[in-house]
Amino acid sequence: MAGPNGLRDVAIVGVGATDYYKRGESWPRxxxxxxxxxxxxxxxxxxxxxxxxxxxxxYSGAGAGYGEKMDTADFMETLGIDEVTFTASLTSGGGxxxxxxxxxxxxxxxxxxxxxxxxxxxQQAKHRLGTVFAQAKPDPINSFxxxxxxxxxxxxxxxxxxxxxxxxxxxxxxxCEIALAERENAQNRPKARFRGVPLTREDYFNARMIAEPLCxxxxxxETDGAVAVLTTSIERAxxxxxxxxxxxxxxxxxxxEWGRAFAWMGMPDEYFxxxxxxxxxxxxxxxxxxxxxxxxxxxxxxxxxPMVLMQLEDYGFCERGEGxxxxxAGNIRYSPDPKxxxxxVNTHGGQLSEAYIIGMTHIMxxxxxxxxxxxxxxxxxxxxxxxxxxxxxxxxxxILGRDER
Amino acid sequence: MTALATAxxxxxxxxxxxxxxxxxxxxxxxxxxxxxxxxxCGHFRLPPTPYCPDCxxxxxxxxxxSGRGEVYSFAVVHGFPGLPDLTLVPVVVDLPDAPGxxxxxNVVDIDPAEVTIGMALTVDFHPIADGxxxxxxxxxx
Ligand SMILES: [Zn+2]
Numbered sequence: 434m435a436g437p438n439g440l441r442d443v444a445i446v447g448v449g450a451t452d453y454y455k456r457g458e459s460w461p462r463x464x465x466x467x468x469x470x471x472x473x474x475x476x477x478x479x480x481x482x483x484x485x486x487x488x489x490x491x492y493s494g495a496g497a498g499y500g501e502k503m504d505t506a507d508f509m510e511t512l513g514i515d516e517v518t519f520t521a522s523l524t525s526g527g528g529x530x531x532x533x534x535x536x537x538x539x540x541x542x543x544x545x546x547x548x549x550x551x552x553x554x555x556q557q558a559k560h561r562l563g564t565v566f567a568q569a570k571p572d573p574i575n576s577f578x579x580x581x582x583x584x585x586x587x588x589x590x591x592x593x594x595x596x597x598x599x600x601x602x603x604x605x606x607x608x609c610e611i612a613l614a615e616r617e618n619a620q621n622r623p624k625a626r627f628r629g630v631p632l633t634r635e636d637y638f639n640a641r642m643i644a645e646p647l648c649x650x651x652x653x654x655e656t657d658g659a660v661a662v663l664t665t666s667i668e669r670a671x672x673x674x675x676x677x678x679x680x681x682x683x684x685x686x687x688x689x690e691w692g693r694a695f696a697w698m699g700m701p702d703e704y705f706x707x708x709x710x711x712x713x714x715x716x717x718x719x720x721x722x723x724x725x726x727x728x729x730x731x732x733x734x735x736x737x738x739p740m741v742l743m744q745l746e747d748y749g750f751c752e753r754g755e756g757x758x759x760x761x762a763g764n765i766r767y768s769p770d771p772k773x774x775x776x777x778v779n780t781h782g783g784q785l786s787e788a789y790i791i792g793m794t795h796i797m798x799x800x801x802x803x804x805x806x807x808x809x810x811x812x813x814x815x816x817x818x819x820x821x822x823x824x825x826x827x828x829x830x831x832i833l834g835r836d837e838r
Numbered sequence: 839m840t841a842l843a844t845a846x847x848x849x850x851x852x853x854x855x856x857x858x859x860x861x862x863x864x865x866x867x868x869x870x871x872x873x874x875x876x877x878x879c880g881h882f883r884l885p886p887t888p889y890c891p892d893c894x895x896x897x898x899x900x901x902x903x904s905g906r907g908e909v910y911s912f913a914v915v916h917g918f919p920g921l922p923d924l925t926l927v928p929v930v931v932d933l934p935d936a937p938g939x940x941x942x943x944n945v946v947d948i949d950p951a952e953v954t955i956g957m958a959l960t961v962d963f964h965p966i967a968d969g970x971x972x973x974x975x976x977x978x979x
Pocket of ligand 1: 891
């Protein structure tokens, strides 16, 4: 049960990542080897031995990207982990990214495990995610979707973006502003693919249209790499190397009206032009005893720029339909000292401009913001919101905080 | 002159069926657009699923629809893997005589710049692999 200040019974104590590579360029590395590097780096960050790990909490069905699988037994054999007492995954895809920390928490508060790792690794040498459906085998349900030529997730979400534009007058200028703000944040990020490669409004509006209303810069990158995060009890966290970053709230799930989302397209209007995250927002704020005004930095899953705008609405940073004006007023730009009503978004450059590890870089940035060590630090930030990808349920969210002791 | 929107080349489009979805495709082969309506409460649903989500009944009436549709939302897609010059207008179609059910399809033979949300459509059938016919839509005249 959440207390008046949220859950705060577990904390993230270690984060680790490989370098980030453009799609396919991590070869001859393997996903297992990259995942293990990230796990070992997270252990070193936390001051734990890899042998302390006794739990695995995945999302995306333990998929490594959407082509390969990760496997706990492989990791045990490779890294010499002696015994696991919990190994499980959230279902579906990147929607569960932030929620996987809740799965880790479930293992810890139930007493099933003590140190739980969440890891994602992907390599797109064989399977390109951007047009994943073009190569997918037909099945009886996707036979109602694939023949239309909506070849990838961005193509599907372009249809949601169009409806939002129709209902609320949302403009491409707002999508552009999201892309520009995130690119600006990536400029000083050592591992960002677009470090030192600024983006201009002219670049954006001259870019190739992939699935109108979306252009190249509305699509996230296709990255190879791995990120791992370690979660343990708050008591143990206080004895480790880093300042504990407590989990203040975490939730996954969603409503039938969103359901399979853009793989279905049957959502009623108020869900169709949304990110499906409103039920998650409600639960998070309830658990935390907080509201949108208490969020100091928002790490919003940005596979496609319009979904950032719709999450700003779902999480109550502005009203439904006001995302366009909210974004264009400069409210999501990074500032070390944001004014009331502003919320810096994806201070790490996000998946649009740093790297796309299916949501994991957002968790890592949330941890660094709460430690006070982020490269684009929001001064005095006390709460970071991290979300999973708007996609087939579950969707998910996480609020990280600072340890009050 | 903008390229007119087409559907994917028929020989590249493969579908599979299950006992639940097969009546939809069998009717399309006869150039009929159908949708499953709950035999108990009358709720329409697409894609076809084995239970009515409103009343959990398995009874289904396969209703032949007028073939009229309306653009709910759409994209204009430039290129497809292996077919860089293709222009597609994938569309989410509201079906006025199957309220609550939507189809994801294509608007064909139209300048993409002329497609708007709310535009009236009418169904046509486009040959695809293995002898099936795929419902696609044209602007209603
Ligand atoms: Zn029914």
